[in-house]
Amino acid sequence: MFGIPPQALFGQLLLGLINGAFYAMLSLGLAVIFGLLNIINFAHGAQYMMGAFAAWFLLTHAGLGYWWALILAPLAVGLLGILLERTMLRRLYHLDHLYGLLLTFGLALVIQGLFQNQYGSSGQPYLIPAELQGGRNLGFMVLPNYRAWVVVLSLAVCLATWYVIERTKLGAYLRAATENPTLVRAFGVNVPRMITLTYGFGVGLAALAGVLAAPIYQVSPLMGADLIIVVFAVVVIGGMGSIMGAIVTGFALGLVEGLTKVFYPEASKTVIFVIMAVVLLLKPAGLFGRAS
Amino acid sequence: MATTKASGGPAIATTPATLSYQYLAFGALVAFFLVAPFFIYPVFLMKALCFGLFASAFNLLVGYVGLLSFGHAIFLGSAGYATAHAAKVWGFPPELAILVGTAAAGALGALIGAIAIRRQGIYFAMTTLALAQMLYFFALQAPFTGGEDGIQAVPRGTMFGVLDLGQTMTMYWVVLGIFLGGFLLVYRTIHSPMGQVLKAIRENEPRAVSLGYKVDQYKLVAFVLSAALSGLAGGTKALVFQLASLTDVHWTMSGEVVLMTLLGGLGTVFGPVVGAFVMVTLEHYLAQLGAWVTIVQGIIFVICVLTFRRGIVGELARILKKPL
Numbered sequence: 269m270f271g272i273p274p275q276a277l278f279g280q281l282l283l284g285l286i287n288g289a290f291y292a293m294l295s296l297g298l299a300v301i302f303g304l305l306n307i308i309n310f311a312h313g314a315q316y317m318m319g320a321f322a323a324w325f326l327l328t329h330a331g332l333g334y335w336w337a338l339i340l341a342p343l344a345v346g347l348l349g350i351l352l353e354r355t356m357l358r359r360l361y362h363l364d365h366l367y368g369l370l371l372t373f374g375l376a377l378v379i380q381g382l383f384q385n386q387y388g389s390s391g392q393p394y395l396i397p398a399e400l401q402g403g404r405n406l407g408f409m410v411l412p413n414y415r416a417w418v419v420v421l422s423l424a425v426c427l428a429t430w431y432v433i434e435r436t437k438l439g440a441y442l443r444a445a446t447e448n449p450t451l452v453r454a455f456g457v458n459v460p461r462m463i464t465l466t467y468g469f470g471v472g473l474a475a476l477a478g479v480l481a482a483p484i485y486q487v488s489p490l491m492g493a494d495l496i497i498v499v500f501a502v503v504v505i506g507g508m509g510s511i512m513g514a515i516v517t518g519f520a521l522g523l524v525e526g527l528t529k530v531f532y533p534e535a536s537k538t539v540i541f542v543i544m545a546v547v548l549l550l551k552p553a554g555l556f557g558r559a560s
Numbered sequence: 561m562a563t564t565k566a567s568g569g570p571a572i573a574t575t576p577a578t579l580s581y582q583y584l585a586f587g588a589l590v591a592f593f594l595v596a597p598f599f600i601y602p603v604f605l606m607k608a609l610c611f612g613l614f615a616s617a618f619n620l621l622v623g624y625v626g627l628l629s630f631g632h633a634i635f636l637g638s639a640g641y642a643t644a645h646a647a648k649v650w651g652f653p654p655e656l657a658i659l660v661g662t663a664a665a666g667a668l669g670a671l672i673g674a675i676a677i678r679r680q681g682i683y684f685a686m687t688t689l690a691l692a693q694m695l696y697f698f699a700l701q702a703p704f705t706g707g708e709d710g711i712q713a714v715p716r717g718t719m720f721g722v723l724d725l726g727q728t729m730t731m732y733w734v735v736l737g738i739f740l741g742g743f744l745l746v747y748r749t750i751h752s753p754m755g756q757v758l759k760a761i762r763e764n765e766p767r768a769v770s771l772g773y774k775v776d777q778y779k780l781v782a783f784v785l786s787a788a789l790s791g792l793a794g795g796t797k798a799l800v801f802q803l804a805s806l807t808d809v810h811w812t813m814s815g816e817v818v819l820m821t822l823l824g825g826l827g828t829v830f831g832p833v834v835g836a837f838v839m840v841t842l843e844h845y846l847a848q849l850g851a852w853v854t855i856v857q858g859i860i861f862v863i864c865v866l867t868f869r870r871g872i873v874g875e876l877a878r879i880l881k882k883p884l
Contacts, residue, residue, distance in 0.1 A: 308682045359866060365682050366628050367865050370822065373815060374861025381855035494693075497811060501690035504683060534701065541694030545675050548687065552678040 277530055278409040284526020285519065286415055286484065289422035290477050292518025294499045295506065296426055297473035299514040300433070303446050304466045307357060307368030312499070313492025314379040315471045318345045319478025320487045321383065324392050334397035334483070341479045342472035349471030353464050376493075383489035391486020418480050425476065426515045433511050442466065501544045507557020517555060581882040585830055586747075593736055602732045603800065608840045609739040610797040615820040615832030616746045617789035622818075623827030624750055625782045626762035630685040630814050631672065631692025632790055637699065637809030639665040639791030644711040644804035645704055654717040654725055658738075658795040665791020666784055668695070673783030677776055680765075689811060699809045710805030714798055731800060738796050742789050747829060749785065758782055819857060822864045825871030830884050834873050 294312060301309045309315075322341035326332040332340065352375070360367045396414045403412040433439040442462065445452045449459045478492075485491055506517030521540050529536040547555060596605055614636055621627045643661030646652040652660065676687040699705045706712070716725035725731045749755050760768045761775055769775050798804045807813065816839065824835025839857075846853045864871065870878060877884040 308686065356862070356866060363869075366685065367869070369628075369682060369685060370818065371862060371865040373818075374858045374865065377815070377854045377858030377861065379858075381851045381853075381858060384851035384854070497689055497693045500686040501693075504679070504686050504690065537697045538694045541690050544687070544690055545694075548675050548678050 272530055274408050280526045280530045281523060282409070282411070282415060282526075284523045284529070285419050286522070287525060288519035288522020289419050290481060290495070290518075291499055291502045291522050292426055292515045293422050293473055293477040293480075294495070295502045295514040295518050296429060296511065297470040297477075298499065298503055299508050299511055300429070300473070301467055301470035302508050304442060304463050305353075305357065305361070305368070306365050307360070307372065308365070308500075309467075309470065310369055310372035310496065311352075311376045311379065312372075312471075312474050313494075313496030314376040315345055315349065315474040315492070316478040316481070316495065317383065317489060317492040318348070318379065319475025320394070320482040320485075320491060321387075321392075321478075321489075322475065323479040323482045324394050324487045327394065334479075337479050337482075338476070342475040345475035345478075346468040346472030350464055350468040352471075353467040357467065358460075376496075380489050380493060387489060389488065389490060391488035391491075394482040394487050396483040414483060418484070422477070422480065423519075425473070429473070430511045430515065498540055501540050505540075505544050505547050505554055507554020509554070509557040513554070513556025581880075582829060582884065585884055589830065589833065590740065593739075597729065597732050602728050604840070604844060606732055606735045606800045607797070608837045609735050610793045610800065611817075611820065611836035611840055612833035613739045613742045613796075614790050614793040615817055615824065615836045616743055617786045617793065618817045619821045619826065619828075619832040620746050620749060620789070621782055621786040622821060623831075624755060624762060625758045625779060627677070627779065627783065628685045628818070629676070629688040629783075629786075630818065631688035631690075631811070632786075632817050633811060633813035634672070634692040634695045634809055635665040635669060635787040635790035636794035636797070636813065636817075637804070637806075638668055638695065639794035640798035640804035640808050641699065641705050641711060642791075643795035643798045644714040647717060647799065648711060648714050649704075652717075653721070654719045654734075654799055657717070658792065658799065661795025661798070662788050662791040665794065666788035669784040669787020669791075670780070673780050673787065677779045677783065689814065692809075692814060693811055696806070696809050696811065699806060705804075705806075708806065710803055711798075712803055714802040714804065716799050716802060725799065735796055735800060738792065742792050743833070746789065749782075750829065754778065754781070816857070819861055819864075821871075822869075823860060823871055825874030825877070825884075826869075828871065828873045828877060828884055831871050831873035835871065838872070 294316060298309055298312055301307060301312075319341050322344055323334065323337035326337045326340060327334075356371060356375075357368065360371060400414040400417050403410045405411075433442060441452065441457055445457070445459050445462060453459045481491070502517055502521050503514070505521065506513040508514070521543070524543065525536055525539055528539040535542070593605070593609070614632075618629070618632050621629055621632075639661035641661075642664035643657045646660040647654065647657035672688060672691050675691065676684055679687055700707060704711075716731060718724050719734060723730050723734060725734060750758075757768065757773055757778055760771070760773070761778060765775060794808060797808070820835035820839045821832045822835070823838060824833065825831025842856065843853055846856060868875070873884050
């Protein structure tokens with residue numbers, strides 16, 4: 269097709285799908301946190317990085333492999349998030365949203381700086397777990413097992429999150445609390461605890477994405493810093509109105525980025541931002557957003 | 561953005577008595593920068609002046625219109641590239657080179673502003689950040705920016721054919737003149753009828769709309785003005801250091817200018833200059849410590865947001881009960 273070998277095309281599409289999986293998980297976490305706390309979590313990229321480092325740390329210092337990291341790393345980073353919400357973010361709810369953005373921006377600087385001091389800017393390697401090494405030949409391309417696993421798992425996590433928020437009673441409480449916290453409290457729901465746990469969950473999602481990313485990208489202190497800006501663009505494109513919007517836009521933009529890499533590589537780093545500009549001109553509220 | 565709610569009540573009416581306080585503060589500022597180069601390393605002071613102008617221009621937007629731009633580095637940096645290119649490749653004299661940089665930043669500001677003001681609040685911040693990141697990649701890949709190396713050995717030239725900017729002290733007086741010109745323009749804008757409309761938009765946008773003001777136009781004009789003044793700072797900085805580089809277009813620089821303004825005092829006239837001075841001093845002394853600079857900056861950010869939202873000048877103004 270257009271003189272591009274199918275191997276390269278499908279390879280880039282797969283890469284795009286994987287990037288899309290990370291965009292989707294991260295923008296989903298941002299959307300969940302924003303929904304209940306009204307805070308744009310600028311530390312999301314740093315928390316993603318901490319997830320990857322937690323996996324690396326568990327392997328090299330505790331001898332616990334990938335499968336343990338998949339559970340323990342999000343738990344540990346999520347707990348740190350809960351601590352953060354209890355001690356700092358809580359003080360900002362009565363202020364303008366932008367103060368939350370500024371606080372988490374400062375925290376991201378501190379976290380990244382600390383990791384840079386400790387581990388330098390070069391990456392730490394993390395091996396693909398033995399069970400997921402190798403790949404299978406699909407005829408038109410070779411599909412590495414680990415990459416397939418990343419796409420499947422993140423899709424499952426995203427859809428499960430969507431199901432919980434949009435289809436269960438717990439999700440109904442959450443959605444009600446975003447509309448009118450006072451009223452929901454009057455029904456006997458512990459809204460502050462729900463907010464705390466939601467933040468912890470969103471942060472945990474970022475950390476889980478970090479664990480998934482560890483064997484693909486190098487584990488490095490700045491791995492989340494530039495990614496978070498792309499995720500912000502994804503959020504603006506999708507509009508933060510819906511959970512499904514975050515998931516669909518995340519995957520779709522990853523694919524678009526992959527396709528650009530095949531047909532016009534020079535633009536691959538900027539294509540998402542260009543799409544953002546176009547979407548803002550045509551539909552300021554974003555593709556899935558509700559006009560406010 | 562309800563900055564005033566956090567920074568101590570609505571803007572105090574500028575009666576002649578309160579204005580005289582500001583003149584006093586302005587006099588002190590001018591006096592300091594007239595005397596300082598004889599005691600402090602002038603290049604360091606020039607850096608502080610450039611960032612002071614940059615932060616003042618940024619504050620015009622966040623402090624008086626309530627628009628938090630998280631991509632302002634792009635105006636500082638692109639003006640640096642344009643100025644450096646004009647001076648080095650086209651052989652323009654410094655005054656024209658700086659003008660080219662300022663115009664380039666203003667044009668970029670019109671473009672980014674027109675797109676970004678379609679969203680408000682946090683979305684505005686994220687949009688400006690993302691658009692600035694796009695231009696960062698452009699600066700990284702474009703043929704004339706020199707990639708990772710930037711544009712080096714930019715000639716300072718002779719201003720108006722008489723002022724030899726190669727001499728450090730001459731350069732210093734020119735930078736001080738540019739800073740004061742830009743600063744006074746910001747001051748004039750804030751205290752003009754347009755400035756009053758901008759404040760009205762910050763306080764209550766729907767009401768400003770219902771009063772018949774074309775809010776989007778006012779926002780865009782403020783955005784372009786802020787971008788152009790940031791460009792003025794960036795072009796001047798490129799001549800001072802004879803260098804235009806990626807550092808000035810990277811988003812960490814956008815964060816730094818937010819920090820300078822927040823530390824000095826959002827929505828105060830003198831705050832951004834004080835904040836810039838403090839930050840440049842900190843960076844100067846922490847430069848050997850590597851990533852500790854980032855950590856210290858982050859900690860200052862957290863402290864400012866949690867406990868010190870008025871900033872240095874804002875707190876001072878509260879104690880003196882005078883707007884500064």
